[in-house]
Amino acid sequence: MELKAVINAINYFNQLNLNNLEFHVYSDSQYVVNLIDRQAKLTSKHFITKKGKLIQNYDLVKILLEQIEKFEIKFIKVEAHKKNGNIFNKEVDLLVRKLVREKVSEYERNKI
Secondary structure, three states: OHHHHHHHHHHHHHHOOOOOOEEEEEEOOHHHHOHHHHHHHHHHOOOEOOOOOEOOOHHHHHHHHHHHHHOEEEEEEOOOOOOOOOHHHHHHHHHHHHHHHHHHHHHHHHHO
C-alpha cells in the first residue's frame, strides 16, 4: 500500500509538470525508505529472493525504482505509531483507518 501511495503521489506531481522539483517522501515504512539503498542489489539479483521467487510487489517496486531514476526523490523515515510522533503520520493513519472502515461498511451493505 505504501509503495502505491508513493507512486501515485509522484505521478500526480508529474501530471502537474512539477517533475523538475525535488520530492521529499515522508514515510513510516522502512521498506519504502530503504528501497533506494537496496536498488543495486535488487536489480543485480533480478528481483529474485534467496528462495528463487520474485520479491513481493515486484511490479510496484520496479515502477518506483524507475521513478527514482527519473526524479530527484529524498526519502525521510518518520516514527510510526508513537504518542508524540510525527503529527502528519498520525493524521494519515487516522484518515486511512476511516476510509477502510467506510469501504468495509459499503462492501457489507452491498453484499446483502
